[in-house]
Amino acid sequence: MAKILTSEFFRRDALDVAPDLVGKILVRTLDDGTELRERITETEAYRGEEDKGCHAAKGRTKRTEVLYGESGVIYVYLCYGVHWLMNVITGEIDQPQGVLFRCGEVHNGPGKLTKFLGVDGSFNGGSFCGNDRIRIEDDGSRPGIRTAPRVGIDYAGDYWKNVEWRFIADGK
């Protein structure tokens, strides 16, 4: 039986939450009641100001403000003027941690995932908990997880771009 993840689930270290999110199901409820489901197959952890790949590395700004917020909050960010990338905030308040939803079972690529789900900037600052438009369910499956270096952050320097904070469902 599927259960909806609560803020308790997210109130842990990003490095604990990210692998746990792999295999969970994103459920997006459209305005007309249609439910879109997509199993998460890949996540990445972004953790703290010391993480050069994390947006919060440059300090607390209007844009990164939500990263410092409460666990379970949605951080949606427009990348390259075209693609919405979706994250969920983890950890305690004032800890800039987050987990990026990198791809789903059907739609690979963070931009395609949000496009399919109809996620845009209006979701930024919302929450996965008690939200009637989007939530995350756990159907009890526990896929095998493998790790890999994060992608798309070449600018972050040798150490941060090679750290294995990317979590992928086994079999991909």
Add this chain to the structure above:
DNA sequence: TTAGTGATATCC
């Protein structure tokens, strides 16, 4: 491999 896209941050 390269173009396109627009919000944000960082300069004048």
Add this chain to the structure above:
DNA sequence: GATATCACTAAA
């Protein structure tokens, strides 16, 4: 005000 940067995708 202007420019540089970017957690990407699609087209070629």
